[in-house]
Amino acid sequence: MSGSARASISISLLAAAxxxxxxxxPDPGRVATLxxxxxxxxxxxxxxxxxxxxxxxxxxxxxxxxxxIALVGIEVVTQQPLLAERRTRPVTVPAVWRIVGEPSxxxxxxxxxxxxxxMPKEEDEESDDGEAATPAPAGPTPTPTPVPEPEATYRAHxxxxxxxxxxxxxxxxxLFDRFAAAVRDGWQxxxxxxxxxxxxxxxxxxxxxxxRLHHVLRSGTSILVAAGAP
Amino acid sequence: MVAVLLLFGLLGLALGAALLVARAGRPLHGAPFVTExxxxxxxxxxxxxxxxxxxxxxxxxxxxxxxxxxxxxxYRNRLRLVENGVPKHEAVCSTGTGxxxxxxxxxxxxxxxxxxxxxxxxxxxxxxxxxxxxxxxxEEGYLPxxxxxxxxxxxxxxxxxxxxxxxxxxxxTLFQTLLGRRVTHGCIRLGDADLELIYRNVRIGTRVYxx
Numbered sequence: 001m002s003g004s005a006r007a008s009i010s011i012s013l014l015a016a017a018x019x020x021x022x023x024x025x026p027d028p029g030r031v032a033t034l035x036x037x038x039x040x041x042x043x044x045x046x047x048x049x050x051x052x053x054x055x056x057x058x059x060x061x062x063x064x065x066x067x068x069i070a071l072v073g074i075e076v077v078t079q080q081p082l083l084a085e086r087r088t089r090p091v092t093v094p095a096v097w098r099i100v101g102e103p104s105x106x107x108x109x110x111x112x113x114x115x116x117x118x119m120p121k122e123e124d125e126e127s128d129d130g131e132a133a134t135p136a137p138a139g140p141t142p143t144p145t146p147v148p149e150p151e152a153t154y155r156a157h158x159x160x161x162x163x164x165x166x167x168x169x170x171x172x173x174x175l176f177d178r179f180a181a182a183v184r185d186g187w188q189x190x191x192x193x194x195x196x197x198x199x200x201x202x203x204x205x206x207x208x209x210x211x212r213l214h215h216v217l218r219s220g221t222s223i224l225v226a227a228g229a230p
Numbered sequence: 231m232v233a234v235l236l237l238f239g240l241l242g243l244a245l246g247a248a249l250l251v252a253r254a255g256r257p258l259h260g261a262p263f264v265t266e267x268x269x270x271x272x273x274x275x276x277x278x279x280x281x282x283x284x285x286x287x288x289x290x291x292x293x294x295x296x297x298x299x300x301x302x303x304x305y306r307n308r309l310r311l312v313e314n315g316v317p318k319h320e321a322v323c324s325t326g327t328g329x330x331x332x333x334x335x336x337x338x339x340x341x342x343x344x345x346x347x348x349x350x351x352x353x354x355x356x357x358x359x360x361x362x363x364x365x366x367x368x369e370e371g372y373l374p375x376x377x378x379x380x381x382x383x384x385x386x387x388x389x390x391x392x393x394x395x396x397x398x399x400x401x402x403t404l405f406q407t408l409l410g411r412r413v414t415h416g417c418i419r420l421g422d423a424d425l426e427l428i429y430r431n432v433r434i435g436t437r438v439y440x441x
Contacts, residue, residue: 186255
């Protein structure tokens with residue numbers, strides 16, 4: 001377990017424990033989050049807890065933090081014309097989102113033998129001097145080439161019509177950068193190569209963290225979005 | 231003078247064209263992640279919040295692992311032995327490649343992922359013999375044998391095996407130099423010393439968390 005994971009004991013539990021000890025009244029939002037987590041943790045699945053105030057995404061199972069990912073930023077990302085009126089509605093929390101379309105796994109290698117031949121008989125493998133050959137390691141063989149890595153920027157579809165956009169950098173905010181992005185996108189659209197994407201919750205993180213999160217995001221994975229102050 | 235005017239004219243044209251193209255674009259726009267807490271009046275009732283917190287905490291405590299458990303990080307290829315929340319040992323392991331194998335006879339596919347989620351150690355075996363499944367032959371380009379005797383392999387799993395169900399096993403390896411890499415068909419491979427330590431320190435029923 002990484003240091004950060006060890007340190008990130010469930011804040012919900014801490015808040016609840018403090019409340020029980022009579023120190024501070026529990027935050028109703030945190031308690032609602034805790035109750036939702038108690039429901040999710042009844043199954044053996046791995047789930048994620050997104051804690052916006054702490055800017056952290058925890059990988060958990062059965063209420064236990066297995067790992068945690070520090071977020072560089074969280075934003076609501078939509079595709080909009082350059083000079084459109086900006087309007088985004090608040091995200092209701094606490095909430096449980098579910099992955100309904102896992103990120104693309106185009107990076108997977110496909111092994112597809114064209115045809116299968118019969119296993120060679122043992123006598124065929126004997127050496128010339130008549131002694132039986134040393135048993136070959138017939139078991140799991142090593143992969144000769146490195147396993148391809150997934151991209152560090154990708155989308156997963158959530159129930160409710162949103163996407164989860166995992167990226168290294170959030171969309172640029174500067175006027176010049178936005179103008180350049182609008183020109184790029186406009187040029188693609190003029191060539192019929194533009195793409196409309198659903199609105200997304202963008203989580204920015206280090207590339208390595210994005211790749212290991214890709215490993216965990218599978219259809220059906222729950223993401224609990226915490227409410228209340230830590 | 232004419233050249234300067236021409237230059238400015240070209241620049242103006244380029245900017246105008248860029249503005250026209252930009253108007254057609256719909257780039258990504260980021261807005262702050264603003265949340266609103268939606269609670270029922272019952273959830274906000276101060277007199278009941280503490281009780282609800284205690285109930286939820288107790289519910290979570292009931293499902294949490296107690297004593298020793300294993301955590302497998304199949305991205306970084308690390309296996310940790312944890313006791314009561316405290317890491318006691320970390321080992322380098324090998325996990326699933328994530329590759330897909332297709333049977334040319336019928337198109338059946340196997341995905342060599344290490345599973346994620348909670349499992350338990352169902353069986354512990356010393357000197358295990360591997361009953362090779364069909365994919366082990368197909369991957370090598372061979373037809374799976376009809377004689378079951380031809381499936382048994384007493385070498386590949388090493389000295390110990392801890393079975394996690396559905397064919398997934400924590401076992402040893404003939405390929406020690408590949409530890410730390412994603413090279414398996416979904417099983418978790420350990421070096422000899424780490425495998426023996428894990429075998430001796432976990433019992434049947436021990437929980438294993440894979441992610």
